[in-house]
Amino acid sequence: MNIRIEEKLLVYKVVAKKDTEAFAQLYDFYVGPIYRFVFFKLSNREDAEDITSEVFLKVWDYLIEKPKEVTSFKQLLYRIARNRVVDVYRARAKKNECSIETAEKIAIGNDLRKDIEIKEEQQDLLKAIKKLKHEYQEVIHLRYIEGLPTKDIAGILEMSATNVRVILFRATKKLKEFTEPDLKPKT
CATH class of the missing domain: 1.10.10.10 (Winged helix-like DNA-binding domain superfamily/Winged helix DNA-binding domain)
Structure with missing residues (x-):
């Protein structure tokens, strides 16, 4: 089955039936790429793990509370992750903690x-x-x-x-x- 079609079917199951198994499959497929994206931006493992979890919680809430057509689940994930990273940058700037750490060895x-x-x-x-x-x-x-x-x-x-x-x-x-x-x- 085409990945896009399978993804849309899983998203439909989440929206229509609040299917946690379908969401778990989406999570398993995208957790790695989203974590890498966030880690690359923040260079901090703990922050990246926390934000990755928050992203999936926000996506779950979005799909359940505001059921509407999602044209691209991947784009939705990355957009939410990007927004959360921006929030972290803003918080760090306020605390004057913006430091760039080296990537993992x-x-x-x-x-x-x-x-x-x-x-x-x-x-x-x-x-x-x-x-x-x-x-x-x-x-x-x-x-x-x-x-x-x-x-x-x-x-x-x-x-x-x-x-x-x-x-x-x-x-x-x-x-x-x-x-x-x-x-x-x-x-």
Whole structure:
């Protein structure tokens, strides 16, 4: 069965019958990607776990209390997750606690030197991504880390697919400038 059709059927069961089993299947399918999305934004495991749980609770409430057509369950999840992350940023800004923590350590394999080089490259790339405008960071994450198509990104960020492609182009161009300084255009 097509994943989109199966997803719509599960959402229908949740809305019409308050089917917890159907919601559990949706949860199992999306909990990993939503957690990664939130963790990438916050760089804090505990906050990411809490917000991921909150996202699914909010989606459950939304589907049960306001039963209406959900065109894309995935977009709904990401939009709620994004809004919660913004709330956390605002709360941190008020408390003046905005600190960027490093991403989780990668597992060390057989070739330690190669693993260290890969880790350093990943950290450099993360630092470069963190230098980008917030809008660029979101599009880069959704496209390359979550693997979402531009159409879904457009729905999540509430913009046109063309605008997403333009932002993606500009963001990757900026990333290349940050990571390959000798390619930076001379001004």
